[in-house]
Amino acid sequence: MELKGTNISFKYSTAHDYLLKDINIELNNNKVTGLIGDSGSGKSTLCKILSNYVRKYEGEVTLDGNKLPKKGFCPVQLIYQHPEKVMNPKWKMERVLEESFGIDDELLSEFGIQKSWLTRFPQELSGGELQRFSVLRSLNPNTKFLIADEMTTMLDAITQVQILDSVLKIVKKRKMGFLLVSHDMDLVDTICDDKIYLKDINNI
Amino acid sequence: MGDLLDVENISISFTQYTKGLNQRDLRVINDLTLNIEEGEILAVLGSSGSGKSLLAHAIMGILPENAHLSGKIKFKGNELTEKDKEELRGSKMSFIPQSVNFLDPLMKISDQAIGNCKSDEERREKRIKQREIFEHYNLGPEVDEMYPHQLSGGMARRVLVSTALLSDPELVIADEPTPGLDEKTVEETLNHFRHMKEDNIGVLLITHDIHAALDVADRIGIFYSGYVIEIAQTKDFSGDGENLLHPYTKALYNALPANGFNLVKGHQPLHGEIRNGCPFYDRCEMKFDRCKNERPQLIDIGDKKVRCFKYEEGA
Numbered sequence: 013m014e015l016k017g018t019n020i021s022f023k024y025s026t027a028h029d030y031l032l033k034d035i036n037i038e039l040n041n042n043k044v045t046g047l048i049g050d051s052g053s054g055k056s057t058l059c060k061i062l063s064n065y066v067r068k069y070e071g072e073v074t075l076d077g078n079k080l081p082k083k084g085f086c087p088v089q090l091i092y093q094h095p096e097k098v099m100n101p102k103w104k105m106e107r108v109l110e111e112s113f114g115i116d117d118e119l120l121s122e123f124g125i126q127k128s129w130l131t132r133f134p135q136e137l138s139g140g141e142l143q144r145f146s147v148l149r150s151l152n153p154n155t156k157f158l159i160a161d162e163m164t165t166m167l168d169a170i171t172q173v174q175i176l177d178s179v180l181k182i183v184k185k186r187k188m189g190f191l192l193v194s195h196d197m198d199l200v201d202t203i204c205d206d207k208i209y210l211k212d213i214n215n216i
Numbered sequence: 217m218g219d220l221l222d223v224e225n226i227s228i229s230f231t232q233y234t235k236g237l238n239q240r241d242l243r244v245i246n247d248l249t250l251n252i253e254e255g256e257i258l259a260v261l262g263s264s265g266s267g268k269s270l271l272a273h274a275i276m277g278i279l280p281e282n283a284h285l286s287g288k289i290k291f292k293g294n295e296l297t298e299k300d301k302e303e304l305r306g307s308k309m310s311f312i313p314q315s316v317n318f319l320d321p322l323m324k325i326s327d328q329a330i331g332n333c334k335s336d337e338e339r340r341e342k343r344i345k346q347r348e349i350f351e352h353y354n355l356g357p358e359v360d361e362m363y364p365h366q367l368s369g370g371m372a373r374r375v376l377v378s379t380a381l382l383s384d385p386e387l388v389i390a391d392e393p394t395p396g397l398d399e400k401t402v403e404e405t406l407n408h409f410r411h412m413k414e415d416n417i418g419v420l421l422i423t424h425d426i427h428a429a430l431d432v433a434d435r436i437g438i439f440y441s442g443y444v445i446e447i448a449q450t451k452d453f454s455g456d457g458e459n460l461l462h463p464y465t466k467a468l469y470n471a472l473p474a475n476g477f478n479l480v481k482g483h484q485p486l487h488g489e490i491r492n493g494c495p496f497y498d499r500c501e502m503k504f505d506r507c508k509n510e511r512p513q514l515i516d517i518g519d520k521k522v523r524c525f526k527y528e529e530g531a
Binding site: 177202 | 262263369395399424426427467468469472473474477478479480481482483484
């Protein structure tokens with residue numbers, strides 16, 4: 013499986029200069045790739061383009077040669093840095109998970125999610141606990157590619173290991189693709205097979 | 217050298233409504249003790265959402281109304297009342313908030329940095345000083361006229377740091393100064409703290425970023441589930457972590473990608489789920505029977521502090 017971005021360029025409508033220019037990026041499911049870049053360099057924008065959240069860009073994103081679907085479930089899923097910003101504050105965690113897919117107890121315990129957390133609202137859980145939910149709900153059976161945008165930056169080292177360990181197990185098992193965006197070089201060196209510097213592929 | 221700030225046994229709880237008119241008390245910080253000397257950087261390290269920002273708010277006296285604070289906070293040996301805190305904050309103690317969201321979006325940067333002035337003369341003096349400090353932090357005259365949303369991440373951080381230094385503080389409290397910044401900007405921010413230390417300012421650095429803490433701090437307090445479980449010397453975070461005392465601190469150190477990326481199961485108890493015994497009981501590998509129902513106290517071991525029965529005499 014191959015997620016491919018061809019000649020991607022992007023600029024904000026109010027800006028003079030391009031943020032991303034003629035980026036070519038190829039990712040596949042045989043290896044874990046790390047993406048590294050300075051703050052403000054457009055890492056997150058590139059992630060949003062690859063996962064179909066930003067659609068006003070030049071160039072093309074394809075998954076196995078096909079364009080990403082305009083509606084319905086997107087096989088490329090994005091996980092953000094701040095889980096508290098991507099959950100409906102009026103939904104209990106149970107409903108947040110169910111919106112994606114029916115999750116069995118085995119997966120819950122694999123991710124270290126306690127049954128008692130399911131009846132809580134997002135603001136009653138800490139960032140590390142919420143991020144487990146956020147990761148788990150993105151692991152829908154139809155997900156082919158996972159993009160983690162600074163997924164563990166806000167978490168302590170122990171929680172970081174726990175979450176990445178569970179994710180990598182599932183990624184390997186289901187043969188999914190995984191792109192890790194991080195500025196922690198130690199982390200990228202530890203878990204990624206390959207790394208890409210955004211400034212090397214960005215032609216601005 | 218005397219202590220600049222002493223925090224003794226403070227606890228913070230919130231009154232919350234559960235259903236209808238029923239209320240409950242939610243304890244967020246328990247029995248927290250720490251001290252900062254002049255010209256020392258103490259980092260308090262804890263995961264996000266663990267309530268460590270409240271510590272800063274408690275010291276500055278800006279907790280919300282439904283919070284209850286108990287325990288003592290002393291500045292240079294004098295116990296502070298809420299009124300003292302009001303006088304000290306913005307002069308002897310200053311606060312570097314987490315992000316530009318703490319600035320007024322409709323006010324120009326220089327006006328916010330100067331703050332309220334009683335006379336035109338005071339305003340002129342402060343403006344000159346503000347310009348000097350901004351210049352020192354590499355902020356050109358154009359920044360004075362900008363609004364907060366026009367600043368980049370690194371510039372915003374410099375504005376917040378220089379604003380905090382405008383009143384010649386003796387204590388600076390920084391709340392999460394590093395997240396979301398790239399390596400260069402983080403390094404730059406940390407250098408600001410090193411400069412403060414050279415100027416004999418005491419710094420309380422509240423962070424979840426262990427790299428940043430190890431980089432600049434003299435001592436590191438580890439925050440776990442509302443307790444400070446260990447205050448270690450920064451140099452102890454080296455090798456296999458054999459000089460660290462508490463089992464959680466050791467596990468944390470060994471979970472770093474550079475130190476083995478070791479997996480430890482379990483999670484921190486939620487607020488309100490706090491048990492009678494040691495907060496780390498469920499995950500601890502060397503627990504004793506008494507840890508289950510008896511809570512260890514923070515005890516001094518040489519120049520460090522730890523909250524664990526293993527290090528108590530006769531344990």
